[in-house]
Amino acid sequence: MKNVVELRNVTKIFKNQRGIHEVNMTVQRGDIYGFFGPNGAGKTTVMKIMTGLTQAKQGEMKLFGYDVKTQYEQAMAKVGVLIETAEAYTYMSGRRNLEQAARLYPGVGKQRIDEVLEIVDLTPFQHEKVGGYSLGMKQRLGLAAAMLSKPELLILDEPTNGLDIEGMVHIREIILKLAREEQITFLISSHLIHEMELMCNRIGIIHQGRLVREGLVSELIQGSPSLEAAYLREIKEVRGLAAHA
Numbered sequence: 439m440k441n442v443v444e445l446r447n448v449t450k451i452f453k454n455q456r457g458i459h460e461v462n463m464t465v466q467r468g469d470i471y472g473f474f475g476p477n478g479a480g481k482t483t484v485m486k487i488m489t490g491l492t493q494a495k496q497g498e499m500k501l502f503g504y505d506v507k508t509q510y511e512q513a514m515a516k517v518g519v520l521i522e523t524a525e526a527y528t529y530m531s532g533r534r535n536l537e538q539a540a541r542l543y544p545g546v547g548k549q550r551i552d553e554v555l556e557i558v559d560l561t562p563f564q565h566e567k568v569g570g571y572s573l574g575m576k577q578r579l580g581l582a583a584a585m586l587s588k589p590e591l592l593i594l595d596e597p598t599n600g601l602d603i604e605g606m607v608h609i610r611e612i613i614l615k616l617a618r619e620e621q622i623t624f625l626i627s628s629h630l631i632h633e634m635e636l637m638c639n640r641i642g643i644i645h646q647g648r649l650v651r652e653g654l655v656s657e658l659i660q661g662s663p664s665l666e667a668a669y670l671r672e673i674k675e676v677r678g679l680a681a682h683a
């Protein structure tokens with residue numbers, strides 16, 4: 439199956455009238471898909487809807503061909519999620535946190551915990567309390583938790599938010615390695631467009647709750663010196679159209 443994420447006309451309006459409107463979005467197997475948009479555009483809402491953390495008013499959402507509303511367990515079986523800052527019990531060790539998280543997944547035991555710790559380079563720090571971890575280490579622990587069930591799709595909401603340069607590069611290297619060696623598909627939201635340009639092959643741009651562009655980075659970037667310039671051009675165009683509507 440080519441499409442691992444498919445959203446069709448997905449709409450959710452909050453009581454304050456904000457939200458997302460008729461979002462159509464497709465993530466294909468093997469993509470590192472960058473999801474961009476201004477603050478409050480709707481990125482987290484879309485990600486929460488597609489993982490069943492919040493419900494859409496209307497529309498169709500499929501993961502690996504399974505309907506998120508009616509076939510939730512099958513839809514989420516191969517999906518790992520890290521939405522907003524990774525929350526962990528600070529008074530427990532990194533390893534203990536993963537043991538807690540692993541209880542959600544039948545069949546995930548000590549060996550897989552060793553593997554995910556290794557993937558995110560936390561093996562030497564596994565017995566230290568999370569309270570003493572840096573933000574980068576906490577994010578890597580969150581990534582390890584999302585990896586426990588051997589997902590084929592990872593949905594990451596701002597995974598490098600607030601990290602220093604080394605922490606950011608470290609997460610990027612892990613993502614690229616997982617994409618290359620384990621063929622994991624990624625959907626990643628971020629404001630760090632230079633960072634994302636080094637990873638993504640496809641992107642989606644959301645503006646005021648509407649997906650205004652989706653396509654290959656190589657196509658979008660044509661005629662622009664960088665992905666940032668291309669993104670700003672798109673946003674300016676959309677705002678110009680809205681002003682003349």
Ligand SMILES: Nc1ncnc2c1ncn2[C@@H]1O[C@H](COP(=O)(O)OP(=O)(O)OP(=O)(O)O)[C@@H](O)[C@H]1O
Pocket residue numbers: 452453454456457475476477478479480481482483484
């Ligand atoms: N539970 C909620 N109740 C009311 N409004 C909400 C709720 N969650 C989100 N919103 C509103 O919906 C819009 C989209 O929010 P969302 O968090 O999805 O944006 P975002 O693109 O992830 O933003 P950011 O880049 O700042 O994280 C915003 O205007 C936000 O204020």
